[in-house]
Amino acid sequence: MKKITMIVAALMLMLTGANVKAQSPTDALFDKYGAKDGFTTVHVTKELFSLFAEVTQEAEGDDMQELNKVVQGLDYIRILMLEDTLQTRQLKDFKNELNSVQLKGFSELMTVNEGGESVKFMIRKNGKNINELLLIINQPNEAGFISITGNIDLKTIAKLSKSMNIDGMENLEKIK
Amino acid sequence: MNTTEIKILLEKYYEGRTNLEEECQMKAYLLSPKADPQFAAEARMFGHLAKAKQETLPTAVKEKILHRLQHTTVLPYYRTRQFWYYATGIAATLLILFTIAISFYQQPAGKDSLAGTNYTRAEAQAAVLQTQQALAYVGTKFTQGTKPLKELDKLQNTQVRMQKLGKLHRNVKTINHNMDKASESLKEVEKLSKFKIVVN
Numbered sequence: 001m002k003k004i005t006m007i008v009a010a011l012m013l014m015l016t017g018a019n020v021k022a023q024s025p026t027d028a029l030f031d032k033y034g035a036k037d038g039f040t041t042v043h044v045t046k047e048l049f050s051l052f053a054e055v056t057q058e059a060e061g062d063d064m065q066e067l068n069k070v071v072q073g074l075d076y077i078r079i080l081m082l083e084d085t086l087q088t089r090q091l092k093d094f095k096n097e098l099n100s101v102q103l104k105g106f107s108e109l110m111t112v113n114e115g116g117e118s119v120k121f122m123i124r125k126n127g128k129n130i131n132e133l134l135l136i137i138n139q140p141n142e143a144g145f146i147s148i149t150g151n152i153d154l155k156t157i158a159k160l161s162k163s164m165n166i167d168g169m170e171n172l173e174k175i176k
Numbered sequence: 177m178n179t180t181e182i183k184i185l186l187e188k189y190y191e192g193r194t195n196l197e198e199e200c201q202m203k204a205y206l207l208s209p210k211a212d213p214q215f216a217a218e219a220r221m222f223g224h225l226a227k228a229k230q231e232t233l234p235t236a237v238k239e240k241i242l243h244r245l246q247h248t249t250v251l252p253y254y255r256t257r258q259f260w261y262y263a264t265g266i267a268a269t270l271l272i273l274f275t276i277a278i279s280f281y282q283q284p285a286g287k288d289s290l291a292g293t294n295y296t297r298a299e300a301q302a303a304v305l306q307t308q309q310a311l312a313y314v315g316t317k318f319t320q321g322t323k324p325l326k327e328l329d330k331l332q333n334t335q336v337r338m339q340k341l342g343k344l345h346r347n348v349k350t351i352n353h354n355m356d357k358a359s360e361s362l363k364e365v366e367k368l369s370k371f372k373i374v375v376n
Contacts, residue, residue, distance in 0.1 A: 042310070048303040051290055055300040067308060077310055112321040119317045135314060146310055158315040158322075 024132060025101050026147050030080050038090065039144075042079040046150075049074055066160050073151030081137070081144030095143045098136060106134065116140050123152075130154065177205050179212050186218060 034041045049071040056064045082094050109121035117139045124132040130152040136145050185202045188194045194202070205211055206219045207226065233241075253259050290297060 042306050044303045044307050047293060048295060048300060049307070051293060051295060051300040052304055052307075054290060055297065055304055067304075067311070070311065071307060077307055079306075079310055110321045112317050114320065119321075121318070121321065133314070135317065146314060148310075148314070154318055157311050158318045160311055160315050 024078075024134075024147055024149065025103050025106075026078070026080070026134065026145055029097065029101065029145075030078055030147075033080060033082070033094070038082055038087070040079070040081045040083055042077065044077045046075050063160060066156065070153065070156050070160060073153070074148060075150035076148075078147040079144065082142060084141050091141070091143060095138060098138075098143055098145065103134070106132075177201065179214070182206070182212070182215060186215075 030041065030043075033039045052071055053068050056068065082091060103122055106122040106124050109123050111121070112119045117137070119138075120136040122134040122136065123130050124134075131149065133148045133152050133154070134145060135147075137143060182202065182205060185194060185198055189199065189202060203222050203226070206215055206222050211219050290300060295303075
C-alpha cells in the first residue's frame with residue numbers, strides 16, 4: 001500500500017510538472033496586460049514551431065529553410081506591445097512598469113537608439129549559450145517587449161532579417 | 177473402559193466429535209494409574225492440559241495487564257494509518273483527474289487541425305508570419321547595433337593596409353637610392369676607362 005501511494009505521488013508530480021512552464025520575469029506583465037485594450041500580444045509555442053516545416057514546405061527560398069533552422073531550437077516567442085496610443089497616462093504607467101521589471105540573471109547586450117526609438121537587448125546565458133533574449137522597446141508613442149527563449153543564435157537571426165528584407169517597427173504592426 | 181473404547185474415543189477427540197461427557201470419561205481413564213501403557217503419550221498430554229488449567233497468573237501481572245487495558249487511548253479514525261492511506265489515494269486520484277481536465281481545457285479545439293496537433297493550417301501559417309516578422313525585427317535591430325563595430329573593424333583593416341603600403345614605399349625608396357648609387361658608380365667606371373694605363 002505504501003509503495004502504491006509513493007508511485008501515485010510520483011506520477012502526480014510528473015503530471016503536474018509537465019504543465020509548469022519555464023518562468024520569465026516578463027510573465028507577470030504578459031498575463032496582466034494580455035487581455036487589455038490597446039495591447040497586442042503574441043505567443044508562439046514550441047508545438048507551433050514544430051509545424052513550421054510542414055506549413056512552409058510549399059514556399060520557396062533559402063530564408064524559409066533558415067527560419068526553420070532557427071525556430072527548431074526555440075521554446076517560445078512572446079510579444080507584448082502597447083500600440084500607438086493617445087492615452088499618455090496609460091503609456092507612461094506601462095513604460096514605468098516595464099522599466100522596473102526585475103531582470104535577475106540577465107545582462108545587457110546593447111541598446112540601439114534611433115529616431116526616438118530605444119531598443120534594449122537583454123540576454124540570459126547558460127554557459128556559452130543564450131537561453132533567453134529580451135528586447136525592451138521604447139518609442140514615443142509605443143512600448144513593449146519581445147521575449148525569445150530556447151537555443152538562440154543571434155548571428156543566424158541577423159542573417160535571416162537581411163534575406164527577408166524587412167526593416168523597422170512597422171512590420172510588428174501587422175502582428176495581431 | 178477397555179482399550180478399544182478408549183481408542184474410538186481418542187479418534188473422535190482428535191476429529192473434534194467428542195462431547196463433554198466422553199472427554200471426561202477419557203481423561204479420567206488416561207490420568208488413572210490403571211491406564212494402559214500404550215496410551216502413555218496421550219496420558220502425558222492430558223496431564224499437562226490439566227496442570228495448565230490449574231495455573232493462574234500472578235496478581236501483579238494481572239493488575240499490570242488490566243491497567244494497560246484500562247489506560248489504552250483509542251486514536252480517532254482520522255489519526256490512524258489506514259485513514260491516511262485512503263486519504264492519500266483519494267487525493268492523488270482527484271489530482272490526476274484535475275490535471276487531465278486542465279490539460280484538456282487548455283488545448284484549443286479546432287477543425288482542419290494539422291495531424292497530431294490542435295492547430296489549424298491557418299493558425300500555423302499565421303504563427304510562421306508572426307515569427308518571421310518578430311525575428312526580422314530582432315535581426316534588424318541587432319545588425320543596427322553591431323554596425324558601428326563593423327565600421328570600426330573596417331577602419332582597423334584599412335590602417336593595417338596603410339601600414340603595409342608605407343613599408344612598401346620605404347622599400348621602394350631604398351631600392352631607388354641604391355639604383356642611383358649604382359648608376360653613379362657606373363659613370364665613374366666609364367670615366368676611368370677613357371685613360372690609357374701604361375705599364376713599364
